[in-house]
Amino acid sequence: MAVFALVAGVNHRVAAVGYRGGSLFERREFSMAGALVKHPKGDLLIDTGFGRHIDEQFRTLPFMVRAITFYSLWRPAADQLSDVGYDPKSLHAILLTHSHWDHVSGLPDFPGVPVWVTPQEHEFIWKSGDMDFCRLFTGIRYMEYGFEGGPYLGFPASHDVYGDGSIVVVPAFGHTPGSVIIFVTLPNGTRYAFVGDLVWQLEGITRREERPWITRRRADTDAEGTRENLLRMIAVKERLPALIIVPAHDMRAFAEMPRLPKPSSMPPSSQ
Ligand SMILES: [Zn+2]
Ligand SMILES: [Zn+2]
DSSP: OEEEEEEEEEEEEEHHHHSTTOOSSSEEEEEEEEEEEEOTTOEEEEOOOSOTTHHHHHTTSOHHHHHTOOEEEOOOHHHHHHHTTOOGGGEEEEEOSOOOHHHHTTGGGSTTOOEEEOHHHHHHHHHOOTTOSGGGOOSOOEEEOOOOBOOBTTBSOBEETTSSSSEEEEEOTTSSTTOEEEEEEOTTSOEEEEEETSOSSTHHHHSOOOOOHHHHHHHOSOHHHHHHHHHHHHHHHHHOTTOEEEETTBHHHHHTSOBOOOGGGOOOTTO
16 A cells, blocks of 8 residues: 655645634645555545646636635646556546545546545535536546444544555545545554645644634535534544644645655555
8 A cells, every 4th residue: 555645736825824823924835636545455546636627627616716816737636647657447436535626626637437425525516506616527427435334533433445444534524514534544554634624734733723714614614513523633633643634735744745656666556
């Protein structure tokens, strides 16, 4: 098993947007990213970050969002993978933390790859409005999964993807109706928590700071649910200090993750 960062681009912001008390003058590049999890039973892509068609997709967002969003596309995940000779057939599924535009932009770049979502998020995708690009896509194969497993690290239920404890998804509804957190544990003990947009920046956990009020109101479907899951996640981090928390938009978290290796040194999934 292995985990690789796939930072597809950035959103140019300031710390004040990311967490309560952040400086208005401290510039922060918010990562627009996915992560590849290589697993012997099939690789998973956690979110896509910006895809190849972000420029056209972006034009469909509401004016107010476009007016405050300044982004740069670096290289979409699909292109980064093909650059290193990754065999697309190894990709078993795309597992979304949630379905907001900046997480799903790259879905059309992976035709035929199933997209795993909770029933709640699937419903949100069908109903959702202008903050979601899924309405623009055709032919995406969404597959629903449930939380048949018991409590996990203080979360009430879980879904153990391959039944080996290496990739465990827990419900973290709040930011969207079907948001999840994905825990990945490598054989060497390195452990990641992909928290999606539970927080935008690590300070949300380390300083217990929520999003600023105005963005919390606009960005979260259920602010109470988000807060509850934030407290759970803070407790997990206290219990497991070595856990690497990966907010989808924190560049520092992705910097702690390996980049894709050169084609010749890409490990087979069976490792
Ligand atoms: Zn979001
Ligand atoms: Zn986001």
